[in-house]
Amino acid sequence: MDNKKPEQITIAEELHVCPECGYEDGFHTSFVRQTKEKCKIILICPSCHARFDPNWMISI
Ligand SMILES: [Zn+2]
Numbered sequence: 491m492d493n494k495k496p497e498q499i500t501i502a503e504e505l506h507v508c509p510e511c512g513y514e515d516g517f518h519t520s521f522v523r524q525t526k527e528k529c530k531i532i533l534i535c536p537s538c539h540a541r542f543d544p545n546w547m548i549s550i
Pocket of ligand 1: 508509510511512513535536537538539540
């Protein structure tokens with residue numbers, strides 16, 4: 491398990507390019523449980539596996 495804290499990322503017009511390596515075909519997603527009811531969505535670059543946190547929370 492990768493415990494490295496994901497890098498904060500903001501989305502301008504569109505986010506499909508990895509700021510780390512320049513990969514252009516979008517991201518994989520991962521869900522990190524924050525509380526019993528809430529998860530955070532983490533973006534993972536399929537190329538360099540850098541993790542990004544756009545601060546998206548979902549209720550489940
Ligand atoms: Zn990348």
